[in-house]
Amino acid sequence: MNFCRIYCHKSLDIGDGVMLKKSLVFSLIIILIFFLSSMYLSKQIVDDIPVIKATEGEDHNFAIYTGDGDIIYTQSIDEIKRSLLNNVVVKAGSFVTSNPIGIIENSPKERITDIKNLVLKSLDKENKVLIIYIDGLGYELYEKAIYQGNVPYIASLNRGIRALTVYPPITNVAFAAMVTGETPKYTGIQSRDKKPLLAPTIFDAASKKGKTSKIIEGNIRILTSDVETILNIDENNDGTIDDEIYRSALEELKNPPHILLVHFHSYDDMGHRYGPSSKEALEQLKVLDLYIEDITKNFIGDIIITSDHGMHDEEGGGSHGNFLPMDLFIPIILENHK
Numbered sequence: 001m002n003f004c005r006i007y008c009h010k011s012l013d014i015g016d017g018v019m020l021k022k023s024l025v026f027s028l029i030i031i032l033i034f035f036l037s038s039m040y041l042s043k044q045i046v047d048d049i050p051v052i053k054a055t056e057g058e059d060h061n062f063a064i065y066t067g068d069g070d071i072i073y074t075q076s077i078d079e080i081k082r083s084l085l086n087n088v089v090v091k092a093g094s095f096v097t098s099n100p101i102g103i104i105e106n107s108p109k110e111r112i113t114d115i116k117n118l119v120l121k122s123l124d125k126e127n128k129v130l131i132i133y134i135d136g137l138g139y140e141l142y143e144k145a146i147y148q149g150n151v152p153y154i155a156s157l158n159r160g161i162r163a164l165t166v167y168p169p170i171t172n173v174a175f176a177a178m179v180t181g182e183t184p185k186y187t188g189i190q191s192r193d194k195k196p197l198l199a200p201t202i203f204d205a206a207s208k209k210g211k212t213s214k215i216i217e218g219n220i221r222i223l224t225s226d227v228e229t230i231l232n233i234d235e236n237n238d239g240t241i242d243d244e245i246y247r248s249a250l251e252e253l254k255n256p257p258h259i260l261l262v263h264f265h266s267y268d269d270m271g272h273r274y275g276p277s278s279k280e281a282l283e284q285l286k287v288l289d290l291y292i293e294d295i296t297k298n299f300i301g302d303i304i305i306t307s308d309h310g311m312h313d314e315e316g317g318g319s320h321g322n323f324l325p326m327d328l329f330i331p332i333i334l335e336n337h338k
């Protein structure tokens with residue numbers, strides 16, 4: 001009551017005209033604050049989403065990694081701004097997306113999802129396909145290993161195409177994209193959680209054409225797929241399963257299926273432990289180079305040597321899963337053995 005008495009008394013004293021002017025000034029101040037803060041926010045945007053500037057692209061373009069797991073290519077971006085609800089909005093022509101993971105400028109045109117079509121084309125030509133999947137080998141490290149002489153056999157093959165992998169750049173997410181030709185938005189695999197694949201695989205497509213497929217894997221299946229998978233364990237206890245995987249692959253090559261996918265893990269393991277460009281990790285690539293030489297020597301058909309993601313250095317080792325060029329760029333090497 002006391003408050004009301006003072007307040008009402010005052011407002012009666014000032015009068016209605018003054019009150020109106022005051023509220024007008026007040027509204028103008030609010031509008032000004034709103035206008036200035038939106039200007040400030042839109043200036044902040046560039047720092048808000050990571051933009052990787054790749055150097056080699058022939059065409060100027062952008063690859064937008066959307067928040068729902070897709071990758072959209074565009075020639076230009078019209079606008080990046082922050083909305084009133086604090087979302088980062090990217091507009092490119094009629095395409096609009098909110099809160100993308102990041103943007104790659106001058107992006108490679110090839111992607112991990114192109115592998116499916118490469119395989120299907122080979123099958124249509126009645127060629128068998130051997131996919132050698134070196135876990136964790138990013139494009140930069142592939143180049144470094146060639147330059148340093150760690151992988152003389154791989155260096156003697158066709159030069160690898162620099163391609164994009166999906167986000168997050170982790171094994172099951174990228175493996176799902178590799179074998180389905182779809183981005184995580186459509187594979188249903190967007191994290192380390194074990195979920196059913198929502199898109200058909202190259203193995204499903206091969207089976208429809210009456211062709212056979214096999215995966216040679218470590219001690220666990222990474223994807224929930226019907227494809228026949230040969231699991232391996234570290235029988236000789238030397239700390240890696242890749243020697244067993246190598247021997248399984250040689251065994252399979254005596255009578256290979258139409259698609260054989262061999263998944264090597266040891267480079268990724270050593271990369272995590274010592275760092276992707278460590279002496280230990282690069283020495284392991286030397287071992288894989290010998291395995292790959294032996295395996296491919298015994299194979300007639302199309303060969304794809306690739307990876308799921310790269311890796312970056314971290315305190316005391318290596319890691320991946322970030323929106324970084326070291327994690328997102330992978331090699332795709334294409335060969336044909338007659």
Ligand SMILES: [Zn+2]
Nearest residue numbers: 135136171308
């Ligand atoms: Zn991996």
Ligand SMILES: [Zn+2]
Nearest residue numbers: 136268272320
């Ligand atoms: Zn890893």
